[in-house]
Amino acid sequence: MSRIDAYSGASIFDGEQRREGAVLLVQNGQVLGVVPEAGIPPDCTQHILDGGLLAPGFVDLQVNGGGGVLFNEHPDVEAIATICAAHAPFGTTALLPTLITDTPEIRDAALQAGIAAARAEQPGFLGLHLEGPHLSVARKGAHDPALIRPMNDTDLTCIKQARQSLPFLMTTVAPESVTNAQIAALSSAGILVSLGHTEASFDTAAAAAIAGAGAVTHLFNAMSPLGHREPGLVGAALHTESLSVGLIADGIHVHPAAISIALAAKRGPGRIFLITDAMSTIGTDLQSFSLNGRTIRREGGRLVLEDGTLAGADLDMISAVRFMVHTVGVELDEALRMASLYPAACLGADTLHGHLKPGAAADMIHLDEALDIRSVWLRGRPLD
Template sequence: MGFALVAERLFDGEEILEDVALVVGDDGRIVSLGGVAPAHAQYVHGLIAPGLVDIQVNGGGGVLFNQEPSVEALRTIGKAHAQFGTSAFLPTLITDRLDVMQLAASAVSEALRQEIPGVIGIHFEGPHLSVPKKGTHEQSFIRPLSDAEWALYARDDLGIKVVTLAPETVPVEDIHRLVSMGVCVCLGHSNSDGKTALAALEAGATGFTHLYNAMSPLHSREPGMVGTALIRDEAWCGLIADGHHVCVEAMKLALKAKPRGKLILVTDAMPLVGSDALSFPLFDRVVTRERDKLTSSTGELAGSHLDMIGAVRNICRWCHLKIEEGLRMASLYPAQFLGLHMGRISLGSRADMILLDKDIQVQKTWIGGYQVFTR
């Protein structure tokens, strides 16, 4: 399975190098980087970069994970996003019934066992949310933590576990308990004041789900969720850079406020990514796509039609970032948030890589040394 190439340009996670030889071994890891290229190495035009890591993927390829919590669905979603550079992702289940959560967890467990390309764990976005900030989540499924959810979050066969919750609905001792069980706790869909959000961070929460969206705003005498997210240097913040969820000025503010490495690009992608369909059902509603905007029949934004490399292009163009930083926001920084050794091309690292052309369009994607997409 191993292969060798010479990259016209290669971004290793820190800097862009030119005419770099790279050899991938049969185990899917990089065994040689730089130096003299093997005689059989293929010269590759374009930019080789680390594969992209998306921590919030609701669906793709015509499949919504909530509606099809199965291994085959995860395979389809992974293939859909691989064509846009995603080499690792967290299938995300929005607020739903307990039995759907259990099916989703079992699907992820089996996908990890089968090594379905791209799947690294699961993100439960809800159901412990704030009704006033529910967004498009189904209100009838929002509920407090119960023994059944505790049992689910305690599973040790789910890979990376992320739970998004509203801190005003979950006591700090429960947040601390979740963290002690290996759950990465994010704050979101919350109408909390700054004091409550800060207490959740001190209890072990580490991130904010889709900064600005579905959270209490910054006011002059109350920081709210947004102010707390921006002022706390240690907290990571996801950002949906599609031009609909967050305006360019708010993106620039977040880039100024947060330390380098703490702002993460996410898609919050819905099933229409990688699909030609223009609508899909969501519980008792219909979500319709108009260009790249998704709107529920009840009026709210309903996830996005964004892909990861599109998010990189957007943030670089709108906020005048270098391509290196845009790629780090989509690879290295989310990997660091999850505690994973991804987002770099280095000796011994897994060969999760993408090939980009001059327009920052994905031409090839490799996951663990396997070429899973070619344009």
């Protein structure tokens, strides 16, 4: 029988509630359970932590790059491995490498790279996120308008077929560039459809949700705003119970007051969850990089095109959690849920991810009182 590892000496947050004076048991990379200290098996290997909090690893559904690599520029298995490795020290133990609007050839290469990463069981790899190219030019953000286009039958077939070989697949689309029948077909194929980069009205977005869209991409950014006569996608995101909503919590993309208002207004069971929208700068001192032949500069916490347009975020997930706690005033356990349980549930990955209940992957982080990361484990193995 393989050994059992017992982690004690810290408070344990299992994804829903906090346990004091308890022990987390792990075997074969999976959580066995949380037991009282008196329930530690006699032959286990004990790991005594020096206080702090043991919590589930973070789940990030929108990661464009990291470690000096942008997925669009290097749509291959090596890039996926680099991106996953770059985000792990910041507590992200499961992520979706995200392809920004690009050519069909780059998309196909990215899908094949994701399939290969899944077969290789790349640590930290959860699946892929295709953000575009089926968006609205009017709300393009940093996406190249020359590459934005409607979805056709070939696109639909390609994405549906890729899903069969990927653990999870998410795609951001605008109702201007897809039909509700296409949204329904994607959803029926097990793909998480997220609405974003769109001028869609409230009614149009609500109809897309009925058709099968399950999420909204980076709330407030690159979407029709909340108005008192036309609530837009922001209104639909907060009012529609079935929609879960991604949020970039860096104090640059969304004002803290707007975040607080959104949290108070959101109707469930859909939840607001944290994303980083991180680019290649994470884990590096890079000051500039390229996307679709355009230079993006790193300036004072921002990533911008030459015209000042925000282009992704210079953000890691533990920094987003700290921002939610220290600036927005969200209770720590809820901020941790927003970074782990809620995104996992949105994707349908919460059988294994986002919590530390029996049967979950032993993806864990150890936080100190300052919310600095002391240790990270992926499938029970400590990060080097």
